[in-house]
Amino acid sequence: MYVMALDQGTTSSRAIVFDRRGGIRAVAQRETTQHFPRPGWVEQDAREIWATQAEVAAAALRAAEVAGSRIAAAGVTNQRETAVIWDRRTGEPIANAIVWQDRRTAGACEDLRRAGVEGMVRAKTGLRLDPYFSATKIAWLLEHVGGARERAEAGELAFGTVDSWLAYRLTGGRLHVTDPTNASRTLLYDIRARAWDEELLDLFRVPRALLPEVRESSEVYGEIGEPEALRGVPLAGIGGDQQAALLGQLCTERGSVKTTYGTGCFALLHTGAAPQPSERGLLTTMACSTDGQPRYALEGSVFTGGAVVRWLRDELGLISAAADVEPLAASVPDTGGVFLVPAFTGLGVPHWDPHARGAIVGLTLGTGAGHVARAALEGIAYQVADLLDALAADGGAAPAELRVDGGAVRNDLLMQFQADITGLPVVRPAVTESTALGAAYLAGLAVGYWQAVEELAANRCAERRFEPALPADRVAGLRASWARAVERARGWAAGDGEQG
Numbered sequence: 001m002y003v004m005a006l007d008q009g010t011t012s013s014r015a016i017v018f019d020r021r022g023g024i025r026a027v028a029q030r031e032t033t034q035h036f037p038r039p040g041w042v043e044q045d046a047r048e049i050w051a052t053q054a055e056v057a058a059a060a061l062r063a064a065e066v067a068g069s070r071i072a073a074a075g076v077t078n079q080r081e082t083a084v085i086w087d088r089r090t091g092e093p094i095a096n097a098i099v100w101q102d103r104r105t106a107g108a109c110e111d112l113r114r115a116g117v118e119g120m121v122r123a124k125t126g127l128r129l130d131p132y133f134s135a136t137k138i139a140w141l142l143e144h145v146g147g148a149r150e151r152a153e154a155g156e157l158a159f160g161t162v163d164s165w166l167a168y169r170l171t172g173g174r175l176h177v178t179d180p181t182n183a184s185r186t187l188l189y190d191i192r193a194r195a196w197d198e199e200l201l202d203l204f205r206v207p208r209a210l211l212p213e214v215r216e217s218s219e220v221y222g223e224i225g226e227p228e229a230l231r232g233v234p235l236a237g238i239g240g241d242q243q244a245a246l247l248g249q250l251c252t253e254r255g256s257v258k259t260t261y262g263t264g265c266f267a268l269l270h271t272g273a274a275p276q277p278s279e280r281g282l283l284t285t286m287a288c289s290t291d292g293q294p295r296y297a298l299e300g301s302v303f304t305g306g307a308v309v310r311w312l313r314d315e316l317g318l319i320s321a322a323a324d325v326e327p328l329a330a331s332v333p334d335t336g337g338v339f340l341v342p343a344f345t346g347l348g349v350p351h352w353d354p355h356a357r358g359a360i361v362g363l364t365l366g367t368g369a370g371h372v373a374r375a376a377l378e379g380i381a382y383q384v385a386d387l388l389d390a391l392a393a394d395g396g397a398a399p400a401e402l403r404v405d406g407g408a409v410r411n412d413l414l415m416q417f418q419a420d421i422t423g424l425p426v427v428r429p430a431v432t433e434s435t436a437l438g439a440a441y442l443a444g445l446a447v448g449y450w451q452a453v454e455e456l457a458a459n460r461c462a463e464r465r466f467e468p469a470l471p472a473d474r475v476a477g478l479r480a481s482w483a484r485a486v487e488r489a490r491g492w493a494a495g496d497g498e499q500g
Helices: 046-064 106-114 118-125 134-144 148-153 162-170 198-204 241-248 307-314 322-329 369-395 412-422 434-447 453-459 472-489
Strands: 002-008 012-018 024-031 071-078 084-087 157-160 218-223 234-240 257-261 265-272 283-287 295-302 339-341 359-361 402-405 426-429 462-466
Touching: 002 046, 002 162, 002 434, 012 046, 012 434, 024 046, 046 162, 071 162, 071 241, 071 434, 084 134, 084 148, 084 162, 106 118, 106 134, 118 198, 134 148, 134 198, 148 157, 157 162, 162 234, 218 434, 234 241, 234 434, 241 257, 241 265, 241 283, 241 295, 241 434, 257 369, 257 434, 265 283, 265 369, 295 369, 307 322, 307 369, 322 369, 322 412, 339 369, 339 472, 359 472, 369 412, 369 472, 402 412, 412 426, 412 462, 412 472, 434 453
Parallel strands: 002 071, 071 234, 257 402, 402 426
Antiparallel strands: 002 012, 012 024, 084 157, 218 234, 257 265, 265 295, 283 295, 339 359, 426 462
């Protein structure tokens, strides 16, 4: 028997078949399309999200040469704050999904902040008033799609983050559910009461009838009906991508830290059974639970991580495939003084600047493609270093090591520079698909495929450990120059009307 993870990310849908030791039997992946109708706007077609996810589920079974009857359970992990609203009767989305990267509601968030409600919102949700989260996206759709608000109030529409959308489609419309890790990213969920909050619903003008039922991250929700290849398989796990990766890395003890390098980069510090407020711009959020008891984490977010490599490929044409970035970057010994701040959709922790935009500074007539590629990779690492500083300060101590996962960690140059610039050993696991592995663990634990979290420890194996090698004075100089580059990117789009 095996377990399948359905991993719906920002730029692709994947399905992975795992065995009992956490090894990968097969993977299938399809890229998904992002739409950029205006500067700062990011959308996706939810129908494409579903179609690609159903396609890769069947493809992974074929690649594994495994029948659906041999899948003990399936778990979903997903891009979190992306907002989908659909018709409950037909299952058709009322508009494109608004992606977590989208900044169109920055003005609405600023209005709410000026109204003095951010303290209340933060106390209940652990989050900031920022367009990153779902609530203002929902409100925008209800206001800008004809008749949507009236239909929502009449109970005709359903809202979900991508996990809810997939659960709805996987079960033929029978389930409208989410889990605490996704609910806690909406600005509508009280993380202490563990419930949708009426005061927040009133504030953001979101009808209660839109919202899914919040279930545990690890439980049997129902049977899958579509795609046919998975018919009858229990849908038994849901976890937002970053919290699923925290479990996949087995960071289940207070004080453990992981960083995922995907489209964005996300560092999470497990804080145990109690929510911990942050003084440095971090988010307090729910972590995955496998025993029905609440678990919490502090999180720092880098909005543009691995997406900068896709930008080098698709928009600049400097590389033809993502894997080409490492040899191009390694073709030069350093960046030649170039710094690339990939703030294409704003800056996350510790700056929280939705009006920041990408910047390349330090260009000379001697700057070549290799310098730009290397500066792009280093820009990812600098952003992660900034948020790790905030995590260490709020958590009370720096972690002993940094556990990493995600597609970009296969880049040795990036991982070595990450170790150098943070002064922390960087540990890359043998299975870098920690997000999907976490979803598999959630599903497998729910059906008894694995009996307890403690049983999973035997599955963890490090593939490589990167030790810091740069002298401290050199690190200090580089980080000071990075800070200067960030200041030049901040506030760039303020007042240009791009929010709409």
